[in-house]
Amino acid sequence: MPTKIEKDVISGRDTTGHEWDGLKELNTPLPKWWLYTLIVICIWGVGYAIVRPSVPGLFSYYHGTSGFSTRAQVTADVAAIAAGRAGSMDKIKATPIEKIGQDPQLQAVAMTAGRITFANNCQPCHGAGGGGRPGYPTLASDSWIWGGKLAEIQQTITYGIRSGHPDARVNQMPRFGADGILKPAEIDAAADFVLSLRAGTKPGPNVAAGAKVFAENCVACHGEKGEGNREVGGPNLHSAVHLYGDSKEAVVAQISNPRQGVMPNWNTRLDAATIKSVAFYVHSLGGGQ
Ligand code: HEC
Ligand code: HEC
Structure with a gap:
């Protein structure tokens, strides 16, 4: 198509010379305000890219002349908060844990520090709000293994x-099955007895025989009637909240080859005031005594 620039009779503007089926394209200039805005933005953009961190590199990035860094800002903010809290955390460190609740301000700091510490360190095992998971005890009920x-x-x-x-709480339930201390039939009976302690469970056929096995092998840790023994960390077997499964298979498995769950010591990872705060928080979850 030949390009022929001509004037449009109605608007008086030049055409671009493009024509489609008799429609001609006008060569209308950009509005001035638009053009100036664009130029200003381009200049501003170049300036911004020079002053602020902008162009990514392979291993780093162009840091900009202003030295601005969100990471540095976060570090500074965190340091400022830590400095503000340091006084309170020192006070928590110096206050016996039973007295923290008497000072509303101290209590608020302990709860906040405890909640954050719990979410970061304990939640993966003990669940949100200390709700517990199989093998990881709930911390929100008054069914305590160790107190x-x-x-x-x-x-x-x-x-x-x-x-x-060396100062950890330790109690190893014997491996009654794996070490051949009890015969499978005795373990089966003991499991029937354990299940008979739990409300709402249909008792198995060998509860009486199981009671005898229990009396001879289990009371030292779990108490005469399976009520548990916090002195030695033997769980209460009546409790509606258990460490492991509810089914007979799960109970047989525990008696045969106990899990011996491990709870890490935190004294090498958290400072004393933080441990105190998270203990205070755990106590508040609903089961504190
Ligand atoms: C790696 C998993 C794991 C992590 C992380 C963990 N725990 Fe535990 N915790 C356990 C296990 C397992 C037990 C139960 C051990 C047993 O069989 O007696 C336990 C038991 C406890 C108990 C005793 C409960 C009772 O009934 O006496 C408390 C309290 C507790 N944890 C608090 C915490 C706090 C607070 C944190 C975070 C600072 C934490 N745990 C982090 C695994 C964990
Ligand atoms: C030396 C102490 C000890 C003796 C003896 C012992 N237990 Fe245990 N038992 C424990 C401890 C500690 C736990 C929980 C710790 C773990 O294994 O993680 C436990 C857990 C259990 C559980 C799981 C409880 C739950 O909440 O899910 C059952 C069931 C159980 N024992 C049954 C028995 C029976 C039945 C016997 C006797 C044949 C027995 N135990 C003897 C220490 C003992």
């Missing part, structure tokens, strides 16, 4: 359970 008083919780968190720390 639900503030100092007891603090002790558990500090040194752990079977953590390998």
Whole structure:
């Protein structure tokens, strides 16, 4: 198509010379305000790219002349908050855990620090809000294995359970099946007895025989009637909340070859005031005694 620039009679403007089926394209200039805005934005963009961190590189990036960094800003903010809190955390460190609740301000700091510490460190095992998961006890009920008083919780968190720390809480349930201490029929009966302790469970056929096995092998840790023994960390077997499964298979498995769950010691990872705060928080979850 030949390009022929001519004037449009109606608007008086030049055409671009493009024509489609008799329609001609006008060569209308960009509005001035639009053009100037564009130029200003381009200049501003170049300036911004020079001053601020902008162009990515293979291993780093162009940092800009202003030295601005969101990471540095976060670090500074965190340091400022930590400095502000340091006073309170020092006070928590110096206050016996039973007295923290008497000072509303201290209590608020302990709860906040405890909640954050719990979410970062404990939640993966104990679940949100300490709800627990199979093998990881709920911390929100009053069914405690090792004790639900503030100092007891603090002790558990500090040194752990079977953590390998010399002051850890330790109790090894014998491997009644794996080590051949009981015969399979005795284990089966003991499981029937254990299940008979739990409300709402249909008792198995060998409860009486199981009671005898229990009396001879289990009371030292689980108590005369299976009520548990916090002194030695033997769980209450009546409790509606268990560490492991509800089914007979799960109970037989536990008696045969106990899991011996490990709770890490936190004294090497968290400072004393933080442990105190998270113990205070755990105590508040609903089961504190
Ligand atoms: C790696 C998994 C794991 C992590 C992480 C963990 N725990 Fe535990 N915790 C356990 C296990 C397993 C037990 C139960 C051990 C047993 O069989 O007696 C336990 C038990 C406890 C108990 C004793 C409960 C009772 O009934 O006496 C407390 C309290 C506790 N944990 C608090 C915490 C706190 C607070 C944190 C975070 C600072 C934490 N745990 C992090 C695995 C974990
Ligand atoms: C030396 C102490 C000890 C003896 C003896 C012992 N247990 Fe245990 N038992 C424990 C401990 C500690 C736990 C929980 C720790 C773990 O294995 O993680 C436990 C857990 C259990 C559980 C799981 C509880 C739950 O909440 O899910 C059952 C069931 C159980 N024992 C049954 C028995 C029976 C039945 C016997 C006797 C044949 C027995 N135990 C003897 C220490 C003992």
